[in-house]
Each structure stands twice: as C-alpha cells, then as structure tokens.
Amino acid sequence: MRIANVECLIADPGYRNTIFVRTYTDEGVHGVGEAYPVGPDLATARWVEYFAEQLIGEDPIRIEFLWAKLYQGARFPIGSSGMAALSAIDQTLWDIAGKTYGVPVHRLLGGRVRDRVRAYLGVHWDEPSDGLPASARAEVESSGMTAFKTSPLPPSWRDMSWNDAVAAGRDRVRALREAAGPDADIGLDAHAAVFEPARVLELADALAEFNPMFMEEPLRMENRHAMGDLRRKMPFALATGECLYTRYEFNDLIRHGAADILQPDVCIVGGMSEMRKLAANAEAHDLVVAPHNPMGPLATT
The missing domain is CATH 3.30.390.10 (Enolase-like, N-terminal domain)
Known part of the structure; x- marks a missing residue:
C-alpha cells in the first residue's frame, strides 16, 4: 500500500x-x-x-x-x-x-487506559454584569459538570487600571464559584494576555481564596523561561502548552520546571506521534498531561 x-x-x-x-x-x-x-x-x-x-x-x-x-x-x-x-x-x-x-x-498505541475522561465546561460572559448572568448561571447549574473554566479577567480589562481589572476578576471568579458550588473545580485561562510575571502573581494571589484548580497560560510562550520562577511562586497550579510544538519545546518547558499541567494540542504539537512521546516525558517528571482541545469533531474523537 x-x-x-x-x-x-x-x-x-x-x-x-x-x-x-x-x-x-x-x-x-x-x-x-x-x-x-x-x-x-x-x-x-x-x-x-x-x-x-x-x-x-x-x-x-x-x-x-x-x-x-x-x-x-x-x-x-x-x-x-x-x-x-x-x-x-x-x-x-x-x-x-x-x-x-x-x-x-x-x-x-498500547490500549485504552481509562474508560472515562473528565471534561470541564467553559463559562464565558461579557460585561456589563454585576455577577454571573442568568443564562450562564443556568448553564452551570444544569450542566451536571463538576469542573468549569473561565477567564480570570473581564473582556475589557485592558481599558481599566490594573487594580480595577483585578477587582473585576475577583468578582467574576467569585460569581462562578457561587454558581458552581464549593466542591467544583475551577480553571482560569488567561489566554497568554497578562505578559508580566509580577502581575500574574498579583492576580493569582487575589484569586487564591476561590481555590482555583489551575491558571492556564498567563504568559506568552516567547517568555516561557520565566514560567519556572513564576510556577514556584504561584499559590495554585500553573498550566500551559497549547502554543508549543514538538517534544523539544515541551522538554525545554519541563527542564525549567515551568508547569504543573502540560496542555499539548494534538492538532499542532505534531500529531499523536509527538503527543505520546512528550506524555511519556511528562510521566517521568510526575507532571499531569491534559490535552488542549477547542477543536472540531475529528480532534475531539
């Protein structure tokens, strides 16, 4: 053939x-x-x-x-x-x-390891809002999910002073925690938008009371070497990897101790061939792999 x-x-x-x-x-x-x-x-x-x-x-x-x-x-x-x-x-x-x-x-690839894979529900809403909009709250409460993810900052945070942006972020995460309940896991996705490590720490400290499961990609990967220092100071887990390619870039991330949770995307990391190699490397370093996937039907299945 x-x-x-x-x-x-x-x-x-x-x-x-x-x-x-x-x-x-x-x-x-x-x-x-x-x-x-x-x-x-x-x-x-x-x-x-x-x-x-x-x-x-x-x-x-x-x-x-x-x-x-x-x-x-x-x-x-x-x-x-x-x-x-x-x-x-x-x-x-x-x-x-x-x-x-x-x-x-x-x-x-060696056979199925798990019969089920846990997923989370992405919860997003625009301003103005004093809390979680009724439609988003209803989605959270009726979803049956035990994990959720949202942005730690409001969509218009760049138009605010940093202190106001952090305060608005606290209001958002508090609203989601109240809707999801005390036992749900909440992830925070910064979409590589914060840039400065010091500000990431300020934001993380302000949100720690809501017991986040992780903060995802607070820095752009061009600055991934700063992630090691950031991770050691974070009050909760740091996740990243969707913008990295190949086992080589992930090995660089691992060597710098720059993440607790690795998030390779099968649609850009190099396919399944590369995914399994970097997953084996992560396992050797006691790191979690949570594949990134905002994709279509093929990537999902």
Whole structure:
C-alpha cells in the first residue's frame, strides 16, 4: 500500500475555520485528520501541498519514518502553519493504520487506559454584569459538570487600571464559584494576555481564596523561561502548552520546571506521534498531561 494523494479541506462553520486533511492510498484506504487554525490558514494548506510531494509513493504505515522525513527535511523550523499541517497528516497516517489492521488507534498505541475522561465546561460572559448572568448561571447549574473554566479577567480589562481589572476578576471568579458550588473545580485561562510575571502573581494571589484548580497560560510562550520562577511562586497550579510544538519545546518547558499541567494540542504539537512521546516525558517528571482541545469533531474523537 502506497500514499496516492494528500488534500486539505478548509470549512467555515461561522466561528473560525476548521481545517481537515485527508490522505489517500492506492488500495482505497484513506485517513483523516484535523489541523489547528493558527490564523493564516491558507498557509497550512500550502504546507500540506508541500508535504504531499514528499509523501506520495511512500508506505503510510511507516509513520515514524514519515514524521521524521517531513520534520527534518526542513532547513529551518517550520513554525505554526507547518506544524499544524504535519500534525493533521500524522493523524491521517494513524487513521490509515487503524483501518488497515482493523483496530481502533488506541489499540495501536498500547490500549485504552481509562474508560472515562473528565471534561470541564467553559463559562464565558461579557460585561456589563454585576455577577454571573442568568443564562450562564443556568448553564452551570444544569450542566451536571463538576469542573468549569473561565477567564480570570473581564473582556475589557485592558481599558481599566490594573487594580480595577483585578477587582473585576475577583468578582467574576467569585460569581462562578457561587454558581458552581464549593466542591467544583475551577480553571482560569488567561489566554497568554497578562505578559508580566509580577502581575500574574498579583492576580493569582487575589484569586487564591476561590481555590482555583489551575491558571492556564498567563504568559506568552516567547517568555516561557520565566514560567519556572513564576510556577514556584504561584499559590495554585500553573498550566500551559497549547502554543508549543514538538517534544523539544515541551522538554525545554519541563527542564525549567515551568508547569504543573502540560496542555499539548494534538492538532499542532505534531500529531499523536509527538503527543505520546512528550506524555511519556511528562510521566517521568510526575507532571499531569491534559490535552488542549477547542477543536472540531475529528480532534475531539
């Protein structure tokens, strides 16, 4: 069996682009995968075309060999668009392997470890509001979920003084804690927007009374080397990783002691091949892996 073609399909469901990749073989077996929409998504499609030239005629079951061929074939780091394309292609190859051998992909990876995976509900609302809007409160109370995630700052925090922004953040997290109850877990996602480590600590100290489960990505990953010092001073767990690619960048994060919870995204980290390698490294360092996934149906399943 040989690879006959690789194509990229970009759909617009209304929120943001959804990028799918399909790899065809000469025996009629095909695999599908999903790429992260990094922004200039047509660039991801061009990367798929570029990689396809190197894949046609190859054995799709040689997944490790093909991953290395595509990644190491570039003279310079391939960046977010290239990694999104490579991640989706890697997923298609695992899909082909599973279909070829007639087993779910998890069997090829060593078998299922858990029967269930815990999830959280993202809770977001705009201002003005003195607390959790009725619609959001109803969603929280009727969801049956035991974990939730929200922003630690209001949407317009950049237009406020920092002290006012922190106070508004406290009001938001307090409102969610009251709706979710004392036993629920609450995660906080700063979306890499705070930048300064000192301000992250001020915000974390102000929110610690609500017993957050973690704060996610308070700093941009260009400054990930500062995350080690930040983590050691945080009053609760620090999570990050959605903007990192490959086992190499995650190993750098681990060496600096920069996170308690690693959040690789299968649609940009390098696919399942890379995900399992960095997960093994995390396990060796007693770190939690919680895959990041705001994606579409393929990435979710």
